[in-house]
Amino acid sequence: MSAEVARRRRGLRTGWTTGTCASAAAKAATMSLLGGHTPDEVEVGLPSGQRVRFAVLDRGPGRAAVVKDAGDDPDCTDGAELTAEVDWLTGTGPATELVGGPGVGTVTLPGLGLPVGAPAINPVPRRMILAALGEVTDRPLRVTISVPGGEAMAERTSNSRLGIVGGISILGTTGIVRPFSTAAYRASVVQQIDVAAAQGLRAVVLATGSRSERTARRELPQLPPVCFVEVGDFTGIALRRAAGAGITQVCFVGMVGKIAKLAAGVMMTHFHRSQVDGELLATIAAEVGAPGAIVRAATATGTARHFYEVCEAEGSSAPLELLCRRAKESCEAHAGGRLAVEVLMVDFDGSRVVARA
Numbered sequence: 001m002s003a004e005v006a007r008r009r010r011g012l013r014t015g016w017t018t019g020t021c022a023s024a025a026a027k028a029a030t031m032s033l034l035g036g037h038t039p040d041e042v043e044v045g046l047p048s049g050q051r052v053r054f055a056v057l058d059r060g061p062g063r064a065a066v067v068k069d070a071g072d073d074p075d076c077t078d079g080a081e082l083t084a085e086v087d088w089l090t091g092t093g094p095a096t097e098l099v100g101g102p103g104v105g106t107v108t109l110p111g112l113g114l115p116v117g118a119p120a121i122n123p124v125p126r127r128m129i130l131a132a133l134g135e136v137t138d139r140p141l142r143v144t145i146s147v148p149g150g151e152a153m154a155e156r157t158s159n160s161r162l163g164i165v166g167g168i169s170i171l172g173t174t175g176i177v178r179p180f181s182t183a184a185y186r187a188s189v190v191q192q193i194d195v196a197a198a199q200g201l202r203a204v205v206l207a208t209g210s211r212s213e214r215t216a217r218r219e220l221p222q223l224p225p226v227c228f229v230e231v232g233d234f235t236g237i238a239l240r241r242a243a244g245a246g247i248t249q250v251c252f253v254g255m256v257g258k259i260a261k262l263a264a265g266v267m268m269t270h271f272h273r274s275q276v277d278g279e280l281l282a283t284i285a286a287e288v289g290a291p292g293a294i295v296r297a298a299t300a301t302g303t304a305r306h307f308y309e310v311c312e313a314e315g316s317s318a319p320l321e322l323l324c325r326r327a328k329e330s331c332e333a334h335a336g337g338r339l340a341v342e343v344l345m346v347d348f349d350g351s352r353v354v355a356r357a
Contacts, residue, residue, distance in 0.1 A: 015071030017172025019125025028064035046175035103150020109163025111198025197245035211350025236267025263326035324357035
């Protein structure tokens with residue numbers, strides 16, 4: 001199969017993970033070390049057994065690079081040059097050694113499944129790299145993986161809060177990047193919670209996005225950065241993982257739309273997958289004796305934002321506070337009663353908390 005990314009049924013191109021590209025670069029560099037010539041192309045295997053072929057950039061004896069193509073995924077490492085430099089390993093034992101070079105992060109906190117001080121090369125990419133090398137030689141090697149510009153790329157990831165410093169992670173479980181992958185985001189949420197739990201922390205903050213997180217950091221300055229997790233739409237998964245990891249307290253911070261869905265028991269809050277329950281909003285407004293304008297706003301447009309704006313215009317926070325209480329109850333029930341949950345509703349600028357429970 002060509003390394004040109006195959007098209008998906010819906011027309012979006014898949015791409016290749018940093019792990020796949022690193023394994024191809026490492027194999028090409030080893031072929032260069034063995035034969036004195038860097039191949040123009042190299043073939044490697046994916047965890048599924050599928051074989052894929054990549055164009056190779058010659059970077060000198062024992063050194064080669066492969067350019068990552070992320071397909072149609074908005075990946076900050078798209079176009080990165082995954083570079084491998086290899087040399088024979090002597091006098092230190094039979095095992096090949098993987099080293100992180102410039103642009104590859106270093107693990108500084110437990111909870112990632114990698115030793116502290118190790119390069120951020122995840123287990124599946126490690127196996128892929130070693131398998132690719134095994135197709136060329138059985139002699140032990142010292143393999144240095146580097147990514148020019150990787151430190152700047154890492155600034156656009158969650159690496160710093162995970163304790164990965166100095167560059168990107170070499171990632172991938174299938175070897176393939178799926179466009180707009182929810183699986184990747186979900187995995188990141190789980191990983192962030194695991195890292196917080198591994199520090200012995202028992203409280204995390206689940207923010208739906210960057211604006212919500214900014215408010216949360218102002219409200220909870222005593223918590224270390226590792227406690228703040230951008231969950232996006234994966235609140236349910238985050239709650240279950242937190243409960244399973246030994247976390248006991250969760251603060252959810254978000255805007256009215258997400259909180260309205262949580263109040264209705266909807267834990268996957270993406271707008272394509274669920275709608276705001278206007279009848280629930282109307283019931284809540286009536287329950288607290290809100291003005292008629294607020295009750296009518298609940299079902300007037302099908303958006304929680306309109307309901308929120310009318311509450312603000314009427315100077316009535318009681319419906320928003322009850323909405324937060326209902327969301328709190330739903331979250332605690334979803335976690336099986338193993339978490340104490342606080343809910344903070346922020347405004348649409350992310351500048352202030354407007355209700356809490």
